[in-house]
Amino acid sequence: MRVRPARPADAATLARIYVAAWRDAYAGILPDGMLVGMSDVRHAAAWQQELAARDRHSDTLVAEDDDGVIGLVTVGPARRASRAQLEGGEIYRLYVAPEHQGEGAGKALMMAAFDWLISRQVDAVIVWVLAENPSRFFYEAMGGRRLGEKSDSIGGVKVREIAYGWTDLVAALDRLAAR
Numbered sequence: 001m002r003v004r005p006a007r008p009a010d011a012a013t014l015a016r017i018y019v020a021a022w023r024d025a026y027a028g029i030l031p032d033g034m035l036v037g038m039s040d041v042r043h044a045a046a047w048q049q050e051l052a053a054r055d056r057h058s059d060t061l062v063a064e065d066d067d068g069v070i071g072l073v074t075v076g077p078a079r080r081a082s083r084a085q086l087e088g089g090e091i092y093r094l095y096v097a098p099e100h101q102g103e104g105a106g107k108a109l110m111m112a113a114f115d116w117l118i119s120r121q122v123d124a125v126i127v128w129v130l131a132e133n134p135s136r137f138f139y140e141a142m143g144g145r146r147l148g149e150k151s152d153s154i155g156g157v158k159v160r161e162i163a164y165g166w167t168d169l170v171a172a173l174d175r176l177a178a179r
Contacts (some may be wrong), residue, residue: 123168
């Protein structure tokens, strides 16, 4: 398994992973019509635009195996709402293709995100996850500490989100590397 910065040429694959992961993780949580209406083509165009306009403040990294890209993480400075919980960085999204979950890509992406932040002298990170998403336990297994909750609306449905945080990324990275 390798992790590298995403390239504009990865846009279609990232869109496929993003849509498949949303449909897998949020079935029964978010409206079916919203999930069915997600488009690989529309998301590929958005990914193409995002990757072409990348800046030095955030980045998308991909995990790949011998068959290609199987997961992604986007990391950068904490957004305004997150800074109320934790000053530092934020993982904006982390998705692994459903057929590759449990193979270590998520852990590799977390470690790469931590390393990316550490290289920019950021020592803490937060991630928000839907409370009903069973993948939230992944963040607990990665050593994330529950920091707070908030309510939001996605697709017209009220959802509860949980914030997980790591306040010492060097120590967290060491712990993950030792596993």
